[in-house]
Amino acid sequence: xxxxxxxxxxxxxxxxxxxxxxxxxxxxxxxxxxxxxxxxxxxxxxxxxxxxxxxxxxxxxxxxxxxxxxxxxxxxxxxxxxxxxxxxxxxxxxxxxxxxxxxxxxxxxxxxxxxxxxxxxxxxxxxxxxxxxxxxxxxxxxxxxxxxxxxxxxxxxxxxxxxxxxxxxxxxxxxxxxxxxxxxxxxxxxxxxxxxxxxxxxxxxxxxxxxxxxxxxxxxxxxxxxxxxxxxxxxxxxxxxxxxxxxxxxxxxxxxxxxxxxxxxxxxxxxxxxxxxxxxxxxxxxxxxxxxxxxxxxxxxxxxxxxxxxxxxxxxxxxxxxxxxxxxxxxxxxxxxxxxxxxxxxxxxxxxxxxxxxxxxxxxx
Amino acid sequence: xxxxxxxxxxxxxxxxxxxxxxxxxxxxxxxxxxxxxxxxxxxxxxxxxxxxxxxxxxxxxxxxxxxxxxxxxxxxxxxxxxxxxxxxxxxxxxxxxxxxxxxxxxxxxxxxxxxxxxxxxxxxxxxxxxxxxxxxxxxxxxxxxxxxxxxxxxxxxxxxxxxxxxxxxxxxxxxxxxxxxxxxxxxxxxxxxxxxxxxxxxxxxxxxxxxxxxxxxxxxxxxxxxxxxxxxxxxxxxxxxxxxxxxxxxxxxxxxxxxxxxxxxxxxxxxxxxxxxxxxxxxxxxxxxxxxxxxxxxxxxxxxxxxxx
Numbered sequence: 136x137x138x139x140x141x142x143x144x145x146x147x148x149x150x151x152x153x154x155x156x157x158x159x160x161x162x163x164x165x166x167x168x169x170x171x172x173x174x175x176x177x178x179x180x181x182x183x184x185x186x187x188x189x190x191x192x193x194x195x196x197x198x199x200x201x202x203x204x205x206x207x208x209x210x211x212x213x214x215x216x217x218x219x220x221x222x223x224x225x226x227x228x229x230x231x232x233x234x235x236x237x238x239x240x241x242x243x244x245x246x247x248x249x250x251x252x253x254x255x256x257x258x259x260x261x262x263x264x265x266x267x268x269x270x271x272x273x274x275x276x277x278x279x280x281x282x283x284x285x286x287x288x289x290x291x292x293x294x295x296x297x298x299x300x301x302x303x304x305x306x307x308x309x310x311x312x313x314x315x316x317x318x319x320x321x322x323x324x325x326x327x328x329x330x331x332x333x334x335x336x337x338x339x340x341x342x343x344x345x346x347x348x349x350x351x352x353x354x355x356x357x358x359x360x361x362x363x364x365x366x367x368x369x370x371x372x373x374x375x376x377x378x379x380x381x382x383x384x385x386x387x388x389x390x391x392x393x394x395x396x397x398x399x400x401x402x403x404x405x406x407x408x409x410x411x412x413x414x415x416x417x418x419x420x421x422x423x424x425x426x427x428x429x430x431x432x433x434x435x436x437x438x439x440x441x442x443x444x445x446x447x448x449x450x451x452x453x454x455x456x457x458x459x460x461x462x463x464x465x466x467x468x469x470x471x472x473x474x475x476x477x478x479x480x481x482x483x484x485x486x487x488x489x490x491x492x493x494x495x496x497x498x499x500x
Numbered sequence: 501x502x503x504x505x506x507x508x509x510x511x512x513x514x515x516x517x518x519x520x521x522x523x524x525x526x527x528x529x530x531x532x533x534x535x536x537x538x539x540x541x542x543x544x545x546x547x548x549x550x551x552x553x554x555x556x557x558x559x560x561x562x563x564x565x566x567x568x569x570x571x572x573x574x575x576x577x578x579x580x581x582x583x584x585x586x587x588x589x590x591x592x593x594x595x596x597x598x599x600x601x602x603x604x605x606x607x608x609x610x611x612x613x614x615x616x617x618x619x620x621x622x623x624x625x626x627x628x629x630x631x632x633x634x635x636x637x638x639x640x641x642x643x644x645x646x647x648x649x650x651x652x653x654x655x656x657x658x659x660x661x662x663x664x665x666x667x668x669x670x671x672x673x674x675x676x677x678x679x680x681x682x683x684x685x686x687x688x689x690x691x692x693x694x695x696x697x698x699x700x701x702x703x704x705x706x707x708x709x710x711x712x713x714x715x716x717x718x719x720x721x722x723x724x725x726x727x728x729x730x731x732x733x734x735x736x737x738x739x740x741x742x743x744x745x746x747x748x749x750x751x752x753x754x755x756x757x758x759x760x761x762x763x764x765x766x767x768x769x770x771x772x773x774x775x776x777x778x779x780x781x782x783x784x785x786x787x788x789x790x791x792x793x794x795x796x797x798x799x800x801x802x803x804x805x806x807x808x809x
């Protein structure tokens with residue numbers, strides 16, 4: 136069974152410092168929902184508030200439409216997977232998994248049966264008698280998941296549980312987590328600073344900065360239509376082009392920068408008027424080296440400065456006339472032998488692939 | 501020879517001066533302060549009691565008489581067993597067990613609070629306030645407790661003064677003072693191993709248990725205590741050994757009718773001038789205590805290396 140989780144104007148204060156400020160979000164039952172933000176943005180605080188380890192200073196937390204205030208973590212229908220997993224090192228794998236059933240007074244025989252079922256679920260059948268330290272990193276991860284699921288929670292809370300794993304394992308665990316979530320069909324609330332993790336697994340994400348929600352939405356929506364310069368630069372890479380609004384024509388906005396005029400797209404609810412300071416964003420993969428065949432509605436003249444090889448992509452760093460640095464990437468399959476540092480090129484991008492936002496702080500500032 | 505010694509890894513790693521200091525200090529400590537005197541005592545315990553001048557003479561021979569005396573008493577006694585010595589011995593061991601348990605029960609919540617709940621500045625304050633009273637020497641602390649527990653002492657005066665009781669309670673006669681004094685005397689030796697052991701527990705473990713529905717008591721039983729077991733055993737061992745061998749506190753605080761085993765040992769050494777018998781009694785206490793501790797460790801499945809952690 137899965138449950139809705141609703142935060143209503145939740146704030147958590149430590150002294151006079153707001154770790155989370157006025158957060159309101161409704162997470163649907165059975166949803167894979169991620170809070171994404173840099174370290175210290177308040178996402179872990181929110182998770183602790185949902186799990187019951189931290190009382191909100193203001194606002195309400197509702198799980199399955201029931202107010203959770205005054206209900207301790209051991210009485211909530213939630214289960215938390217800790218960043219360091221917090222498996223019990225002195226217990227066997229099976230005892231770890233069914234600790235919550237031992238607490239409930241389930242008989243030893245039934246516990247063993249349930250442990251075997253869960254070991255099956257996490258593909259560790261027959262390994263229940265091992266000690267935790269005999270498992271590999273990925274196996275420990277799965278044991279932590281099984282232990283959290285044994286209590287049959289309505290909501291599973293995950294606090295960056297993949298951060299200690301190496302890249303390959305992390306990628307595999309993303310897929311596994313997503314599969315487990317579909318199989319058990321409960322609400323997953325996931326905390327991460329890794330936008331790749333959030334985007335690949337989640338149904339929806341909430342981007343946070345300095346305790347406040349920046350944007351909530353489906354992954355593609357947040358990536359393609361960021362609502363603030365912070366989101367634009369924190370979720371994925373983005374090149375900012377600073378300037379002033381020159382002309383507004385429906386959803387198309389012309390911005391005047393020291394590197395020329397560009398046309399970008401404005402979000403429905405963004406407020407911009409002519410003369411405002413604004414930033415146009417264009418992602419590295421939306422910038423193309425112009426050839427005769429292409430007709431982009433924006434063009435930039437740039438000089439190649441350096442280049443880095445990422446495997447599937449080649450990243451080029453170029454400088455504009457004003458000195459502004461931009462980055463663009465091309466697939467490795469594309470021949471770029473004619474480009475080297477010092478080469479002047481013309482880059483083009485579509486106005487539909489560029490978002491314009493009122494000027495505000497970026498994630499990288 | 502010296503070349504061979506100085507090329508050992510130990511010397512290379514620590515440098516010659518430090519290595520020599522370590523060797524000399526450890527050898528001096530072990531050989532001169534531990535092994536030689538204790539071997540001498542062991543030897544003495546198996547010898548007949550003769551004045552120093554008669555040592556090596558015909559009256560100086562090896563014998564089990566002092567050990568026999570502990571069990572059966574003197575030959576002139578009409579009792580089949582040495583009920584006085586055996587009784588004092590048994591009582592000392594049993595009371596020491598209870599003192600150790602009481603000490604653990606008293607220290608565990610405080611150690612847990614300091615290690616896991618108190619904020620750092622409160623924790624420091626608490627630790628300092630635990631340590632500072634121990635700057636006062638043991639005798640003075642014991643006499644101070646005697647003032648508290650005496651028949652005309654502070655507690656009785658207050659209780660009779662406010663009319664809760666008519667007559668003073670005989671705290672000293674019933675050894676309440678002694679038990680309190682013994683529990684208090686070695687409390688730090690329980691507190692610090694416990695604190696160290698609990699402190700090293702990842703707080704997420706406690707939260708994870710709680711999140712999985714565990715009550716506070718069960719969390720302690722299944723998570724905190726198993727983790728702290730080496731510290732618990734280490735503290736209990738030290739407190740038990742020192743309580744069993746305590747002298748100053750019982751001298752000041754035990755009731756006139758009861759003796760603590762080390763008081764008996766002390767009497768043989770000093771008042772009866774029978775060092776051999778004193779040595780034999782000491783060795784009996786040592787051996788029984790060690791066997792008891794090792795049995796307990798076996799029972800609670802703690803390896804001896806763990807208590808050093």
